[in-house]
Amino acid sequence: MKYRRLGNTGLKVSEISLGSWLTYGKSVEENLAEQTIHKAYELGINFFDSANVYERGEGERVMAQALKEYPRDSYVITTKAFWPMGDGPNDRGLSRKHVTEQVHASLKRMNLDYVDIFYCHRYDPETPVEETLRAIDDLIRQGKILYAGVSEWSAAQIEEAVRIADRRLLDRIVVNQPVYNMLNRYIEPEIIPTSQKHGIGQVVFSPLAQGVLTGKYKRGQVPTDSRASNESINMWITNMLNDDVLTKVEKLEGIAKELDITLPSLALAWILRQPNVASALIGASKPSQVEENVKAVEVVLSEDIINQIEEIL
Numbered sequence: 001m002k003y004r005r006l007g008n009t010g011l012k013v014s015e016i017s018l019g020s021w022l023t024y025g026k027s028v029e030e031n032l033a034e035q036t037i038h039k040a041y042e043l044g045i046n047f048f049d050s051a052n053v054y055e056r057g058e059g060e061r062v063m064a065q066a067l068k069e070y071p072r073d074s075y076v077i078t079t080k081a082f083w084p085m086g087d088g089p090n091d092r093g094l095s096r097k098h099v100t101e102q103v104h105a106s107l108k109r110m111n112l113d114y115v116d117i118f119y120c121h122r123y124d125p126e127t128p129v130e131e132t133l134r135a136i137d138d139l140i141r142q143g144k145i146l147y148a149g150v151s152e153w154s155a156a157q158i159e160e161a162v163r164i165a166d167r168r169l170l171d172r173i174v175v176n177q178p179v180y181n182m183l184n185r186y187i188e189p190e191i192i193p194t195s196q197k198h199g200i201g202q203v204v205f206s207p208l209a210q211g212v213l214t215g216k217y218k219r220g221q222v223p224t225d226s227r228a229s230n231e232s233i234n235m236w237i238t239n240m241l242n243d244d245v246l247t248k249v250e251k252l253e254g255i256a257k258e259l260d261i262t263l264p265s266l267a268l269a270w271i272l273r274q275p276n277v278a279s280a281l282i283g284a285s286k287p288s289q290v291e292e293n294v295k296a297v298e299v300v301l302s303e304d305i306i307n308q309i310e311e312i313l
């Protein structure tokens with residue numbers, strides 16, 4: 001495994017990290033989830049992602065439980081809040097009340113004294129950014145959070161957070177968690193340059209486009225044990241499986257074959273070519289997927305290959 005600094009912080013995170021969305025606490029049986037998380041740790045992954053809303057806390061619980069047998073200082077664990085956790089008017093968003101209560105609830109579920117990173121899971125137009133940043137700052141002073149981040153905030157929203165933190169002498173956000181992969185590059189024009197300017201690192205989710213960039217979805221075929229075979233969630237993936245995307249995937253597979261690597265390795269190494277990316281945040285439903293995906297850290301893509309990929313995309 002290789003490790004990178006998270007933005008301008010002193011925190012080192014593994015180039016490949018593991019998340020629990022749609023997997024642990026739900027579709028992946030707990031014993032297999034535990035084996036997968038253990039495999040990740042054994043392969044040097046030290047960065048584990050969750051959120052209060054993943055299966056209403058079950059994602060957090062299963063992940064934290066699996067990590068319990070390792071020393072707490074050897075891994076970085078995260079959570080998030082924003083999405084509704086109940087029907088009440090204060091059961092959502094980034095108010096001081098909801099953020100504070102959710103951090104406490106997450107710590108309780110995970111049986112932890114602190115989380116390393118707390119993310120604002122989305123921007124909340126109904127709460128002043130200063131209110132959220134002050135609540136987070138207090139939680140940092142109390143030792144319940146070590147670092148703060150945001151997820152899927154625009155460049156302007158990131159600028160706003162930095163400006164307010166600096167003006168009010170509050171802790172800055174140090175990490176952004178957006179989607180980024182070969183099929184979705186929306187962060188390249190504005191979010192990466194803005195983040196770089198402010199020393200904010202990217203931890204990018206769905207780096208394999210939920211499995212599409214493994215090449216396992218062939219024309220008209222959905223493997224029975226895949227995420228896309230799950231009826232309650234398959235529309236996110238099947239919507240991606242159009243002719244344009246499948247043609248790109250086939251061409252990318254050709255490049256991977258030429259390099260004697262797998263398509264996931266090519267897709268993840270392509271992401272890690274970005275110095276502002278601290279970690280590619282994968283999901284995995286079994287240990288063998290983690291084993292396959294971590295191989296990407298050994299792959300360095302030449303300029304010529306990057307140009308060939310650019311032409312395909």
Ligand code: NDP
Nearest residue numbers: 019020021205206207208209210211226227282283284285
């Ligand atoms: P990926 O793009 O890595 O997709 C992961 C899924 O692809 C796996 O669960 C598995 O699904 C399949 N897969 C992975 N590797 C392989 C392989 N080598 N061969 C075959 N299939 C493979 O990431 P996710 O979309 O799962 O997102 C990762 C994490 O990012 C989440 O767990 C979460 O922590 C975070 N996230 C954050 C969001 C946010 O709003 N901040 C939103 C979404 C995710 P299967 O075997 O079931 O087909």
